[in-house]
Amino acid sequence: MAGVLAAVDREGEPLAGAVTVSEELLARKADLSAGGRSVLSDAWADFMDLRVLVPGKVIELVMSSSQAIVEGTVAIAAGDEAMAAEWQSQNSKYFVDGWDALR
Numbered sequence: 614m615a616g617v618l619a620a621v622d623r624e625g626e627p628l629a630g631a632v633t634v635s636e637e638l639l640a641r642k643a644d645l646s647a648g649g650r651s652v653l654s655d656a657w658a659d660f661m662d663l664r665v666l667v668p669g670k671v672i673e674l675v676m677s678s679s680q681a682i683v684e685g686t687v688a689i690a691a692g693d694e695a696m697a698a699e700w701q702s703q704n705s706k707y708f709v710d711g712w713d714a715l716r
Contacts, residue, residue: 621679628675631668639665 639661645654
């Protein structure tokens with residue numbers, strides 16, 4: 614599990630960069646205004662308003678999926694430990710205490 618989560622973290626770095634780039638591109642709308650005309654800059658802002666959200670939504674999806682992996686792994690491990698403890702308590706004849714039983 615740790616390896617999977619580390620890979621998710623490492624591979625997710627470009628998404629964080631995409632958020633920054635999207636925000637920078639949105640801020641450049643002023644570059645598209647010329648002579649008081651803002652048709653292009655307004656169109657650019659409308660276009661980028663929708664695109665800026667995409668990397669963040671992908672990051673949220675990856676984070677929630679990673680959290681589900683962690684919760685699932687913890688639940689499986691806890692279940693395995695509980696089953697092992699129950700089986701051990703019901704089958705104590707297979708277990709020896711101390712070195713006396715080995716002599």
